[in-house]
Amino acid sequence: MQLASRRYDVSDVVAAQEFYHSRGWTDGLPVVPPTAEAVEACLDWAMLAPDHLVGIEPVRARALTAEKLAINAVMAGCLPMHFPVVVAAFTAMLREPFLLHGATASTGGCAVLLVVNGPITAEIGMDPTFNALASSDRASTAIGRALRLCLINLLDVRPGDIDRSSLGHPGKISYCLAEDEAGSEWLPLAGERGMPAGASCVTVMAAGAPRQLMNEWTTVPQEILDTYAAEMRANMRHYSIWPGNYVIVVPPQLRAHFNAAGWSKADVRAYLFEKARIKRAEWAECGKGALVRDRGSREYAALTAPEDLLVVAAGGPAGGFGAVIPPWLGDKSRAVTVAIGACVDCEVP
Amino acid sequence: MAGERLGIPSAGVMTETFVSAAELMARVLGADGYPFAVIEHPISSADGPALAARAERAAAECARLLTTGADR
Numbered sequence: 001m002q003l004a005s006r007r008y009d010v011s012d013v014v015a016a017q018e019f020y021h022s023r024g025w026t027d028g029l030p031v032v033p034p035t036a037e038a039v040e041a042c043l044d045w046a047m048l049a050p051d052h053l054v055g056i057e058p059v060r061a062r063a064l065t066a067e068k069l070a071i072n073a074v075m076a077g078c079l080p081m082h083f084p085v086v087v088a089a090f091t092a093m094l095r096e097p098f099l100l101h102g103a104t105a106s107t108g109g110c111a112v113l114l115v116v117n118g119p120i121t122a123e124i125g126m127d128p129t130f131n132a133l134a135s136s137d138r139a140s141t142a143i144g145r146a147l148r149l150c151l152i153n154l155l156d157v158r159p160g161d162i163d164r165s166s167l168g169h170p171g172k173i174s175y176c177l178a179e180d181e182a183g184s185e186w187l188p189l190a191g192e193r194g195m196p197a198g199a200s201c202v203t204v205m206a207a208g209a210p211r212q213l214m215n216e217w218t219t220v221p222q223e224i225l226d227t228y229a230a231e232m233r234a235n236m237r238h239y240s241i242w243p244g245n246y247v248i249v250v251p252p253q254l255r256a257h258f259n260a261a262g263w264s265k266a267d268v269r270a271y272l273f274e275k276a277r278i279k280r281a282e283w284a285e286c287g288k289g290a291l292v293r294d295r296g297s298r299e300y301a302a303l304t305a306p307e308d309l310l311v312v313a314a315g316g317p318a319g320g321f322g323a324v325i326p327p328w329l330g331d332k333s334r335a336v337t338v339a340i341g342a343c344v345d346c347e348v349p
Numbered sequence: 350m351a352g353e354r355l356g357i358p359s360a361g362v363m364t365e366t367f368v369s370a371a372e373l374m375a376r377v378l379g380a381d382g383y384p385f386a387v388i389e390h391p392i393s394s395a396d397g398p399a400l401a402a403r404a405e406r407a408a409a410e411c412a413r414l415l416t417t418g419a420d421r
Contacts, residue, residue, distance in 0.1 A: 059378075060377050060378060105370070156373070156377060160369070161370075161373055162370070162373065162374075164367070164370055
């Protein structure tokens with residue numbers, strides 16, 4: 001296998017860390033040195049040639065090859081078996097509706113959220129239960145970090161360069177989870193978004209930080225969802241009024257109540273589509289009265305359609321917790337779902 | 350810069366906080382040194398008169414960029 005990237009000699013692993021940090025090639029954490037052997041192992045696993053074109057970043061017409069993604073995946077701590085998820089996620093991010101440049105350059109400070117579905121989640125050891133939204137397991141953390149390192153090193157999305165985030169949020173280090181399909185009676189997210197049953201898929205979304213909620217004092221689906229709706233409305237009041245993709249994460253204790261009542265994900269989406277709405281006049285209560293003008297009675301929905309809501313089953317077994325993950329900026333960037341797999345139309349290297 | 354590539358004489362406007370971002374984007378797009386008008390930051394909290402003053406300055410600077418000097 002012929003790799004095209006320049007090679008550097010360093011004396012040891014400590015020197016390698018300083019080499020990467022001094023050039024701004026990492027996110028502040030140590031990296032795994034991307035040796036040729038480790039990079040080739042990733043490419044072999046995904047059956048991709050080094051020069052396989054994953055996509056072209058449209059604003060700068062910059063070609064992104066599998067080799068460059070593999071280098072950053074190794075640096076992030078990925079094993080070869082994780083690499084197909086990284087390739088699929090970046091493929092999804094390069095789709096036009098994702099608006100990659102806008103989402104990664106914006107002052108709004110979103111991060112790329114990945115939700116992984118299908119048999120690959122168990123195969124690579126993703127744990128969708130305890131601590132589902134951060135640092136749950138090796139695969140989830142490394143895959144999420146790989147995307148950030150790709151953005152930094154391939155597209156200059158460094159703080160203060162292309163990345164103009166005022167605050168950002170901790171999901172920028174890694175923001176990746178698997179859906180708990182084995183523990184859920186619901187249709188998986190990828191299935192809801194039109195992907196075939198049994199396919200491994202990844203969904204990417206330009207996402208704000210998770211907003212955690214709690215309601216363990218009811219078993220009534222409508223009351224549980226009223227708490228989710230209140231959190232979505234809070235985001236509309238305090239952050240952005242514009243509708244877009246929202247994610248809600250529903251852990252097992254709350255899912256049990258929906259299952260007992262026979263509520264599907266479609267039922268959840270339909271309910272929240274109606275409930276997550278505010279009047280523009282509410283902005284006056286939040287210090288944003290200057291924007292109300294004569295449109296105070298106008299109603300705004302968090303979702304342009306029920307399908308805008310991405311319902312994800314994940315979380316540890318105990319506690320009436322949940323989370324709302326809001327969009328970066330309305331529908332400027334759309335969630336994108338693609339299948340994970342080896343390239344089917346390129347030569348095996 | 351996209352307009353220039355299409356043969357349309359163009360002038361950009363940036364707030365002063367985004368000057369470094371604009372310079373970086375010009376560089377990575379192969380147009381290092383591409384000139385643009387600069388106005389005060391921020392825009393969103395500026396009142397009508399302040400916004401109008403910035404617009405007047407930006408319009409004058411854009412007219413200058415479009416009619417003199419700049420060769421890219």
